[in-house]
Amino acid sequence: MIPEKLPTVPDSKEIIERSFKDIKKVQNVYMPNFISKLKTVSIQKVKVMEATAKKAIGRVYDGFPKFDDLDRFERDLLFIMVNGREYERSLNNLNWARGKITEFATNSIKGMKRAPSMAAISRFRSSFYGRFSSVVEDLDESLSFLREAREALKKVPQVSREMKIIVIAGFPNVGKSSLISKLTNLAPEIADYPFTTKEINVGMMRIGTSIYEVLDVPGLLNRKNHNAIEKVALAAIENIGNLIVCMLDPSEECGYRMEDQKELCESLKGLGKNVLIVENKLDLELTDSNNLKISCSTGEGIEELKKIMEANIREREDKGDSVFKRTGA
Numbered sequence: 419m420i421p422e423k424l425p426t427v428p429d430s431k432e433i434i435e436r437s438f439k440d441i442k443k444v445q446n447v448y449m450p451n452f453i454s455k456l457k458t459v460s461i462q463k464v465k466v467m468e469a470t471a472k473k474a475i476g477r478v479y480d481g482f483p484k485f486d487d488l489d490r491f492e493r494d495l496l497f498i499m500v501n502g503r504e505y506e507r508s509l510n511n512l513n514w515a516r517g518k519i520t521e522f523a524t525n526s527i528k529g530m531k532r533a534p535s536m537a538a539i540s541r542f543r544s545s546f547y548g549r550f551s552s553v554v555e556d557l558d559e560s561l562s563f564l565r566e567a568r569e570a571l572k573k574v575p576q577v578s579r580e581m582k583i584i585v586i587a588g589f590p591n592v593g594k595s596s597l598i599s600k601l602t603n604l605a606p607e608i609a610d611y612p613f614t615t616k617e618i619n620v621g622m623m624r625i626g627t628s629i630y631e632v633l634d635v636p637g638l639l640n641r642k643n644h645n646a647i648e649k650v651a652l653a654a655i656e657n658i659g660n661l662i663v664c665m666l667d668p669s670e671e672c673g674y675r676m677e678d679q680k681e682l683c684e685s686l687k688g689l690g691k692n693v694l695i696v697e698n699k700l701d702l703e704l705t706d707s708n709n710l711k712i713s714c715s716t717g718e719g720i721e722e723l724k725k726i727m728e729a730n731i732r733e734r735e736d737k738g739d740s741v742f743k744r745t746g747a
């Protein structure tokens with residue numbers, strides 16, 4: 419699961435500045451012995467600096483989902499947008515830095531406790547500041563990557579784990595977004611050019627007493643090497659769709675041949691998916707196939723489609739079909 423609120427990611431400069439600011443708050447203590455006084459205050463400063471930095475780094479580390487927290491759908495989508503290995507490495511770097519800071523602080527405090535002179539105490543303290551700053555500075559690349567990953571994570575749609583999910587798939591420009599706008603109260607962008615939809619639109623559809631989640635996904639071509647936009651569609655089709663409505667445009671107004679469009683539907687079936695083939699743009703072209711025919715322009719066939727979708731899901735569910743086992747982590 420991706421947490422609803424992801425922490426903001428500071429840069430290394432902010433973490434260092436915050437840590438140095440916090441040590442200014444360390445109170446001076448009254449002690450007749452100068453060495454004891456410097457020791458006490460210096461140790462306290464190192465402890466404060468360690469705590470502030472670890473808190474700032476920990477907030478990011480703890481707030482970002484780890485690989486195992488993500489299910490396959492979330493993982494696929496996130497890793498289309500950002501490099502998966504880099505994501506793991508960046509989080510590991512934060513965790514490593516947290517450990518290093520504690521190690522430096524512990525050693526520095528140990529040294530200060532044994533230090534025979536004020537100069538020695540100051541040396542231990544300065545050396546901690548230096549090592550601390552360089553470890554935090556080295557995090558800059560990871561922090562900046564995680565800032566990018568945060569934006570990508572925010573784009574992963576929240577889909578239900580309880581409701582049945584219907585994915586509207588098909589070639590670009592066939593009318594998928596037009597259909598979701600008929601089935602739900604969503605109003606996504608609809609346009610007469612391919613790849614209008616680049617992200618997943620999620621809507622709710624009520625049929626009788628049941629509520630389904632309907633996903634309008636980007637267009638998908640029937641080919642092996644999919645681009646990043648098509649991969650978004652595949653992430654939903656492969657991992658979470660209980661029913662895939664594969665939409666065809668027999669008028670070929672979409673700009674793609676029917677033959678290729680049909681092959682796509684067949685290849686989705688080949689993946690073992692529960693596929694329902696629907697022909698759209700009935701107002702432009704009426705074929706003599708056995709597929710269900712609709713028109714998102716006139717609304718013809720939409721009510722029938724709803725009934726068929728519901729019957730399909732009920733039947734599959736009654737049979738205990740594997741399409742209802744959501745692919746987990």
Ligand SMILES: Nc1nc2c(ncn2[C@@H]2O[C@H](COP(=O)(O)OP(=O)(O)OP(=O)(O)O)[C@@H](O)[C@H]2O)c(=O)[nH]1
Pocket residue numbers: 589590591592593594595596597607608609610611612613614615616635636637638698699700701702712713714715716
């Ligand atoms: N005549 C007619 N045009 C339709 C019908 N359904 C959709 N369109 C038109 O087809 C074009 C594409 O519609 P969209 O709903 O944006 O298609 P899409 O499949 O979501 O397209 P991408 O997001 O680019 O993959 C638009 O110009 C729609 O107005 C229909 O039933 N009849």
Ligand SMILES: [Mg+2]
Pocket residue numbers: 594595596607608614615634635636
């Ligand atoms: Mg669309």
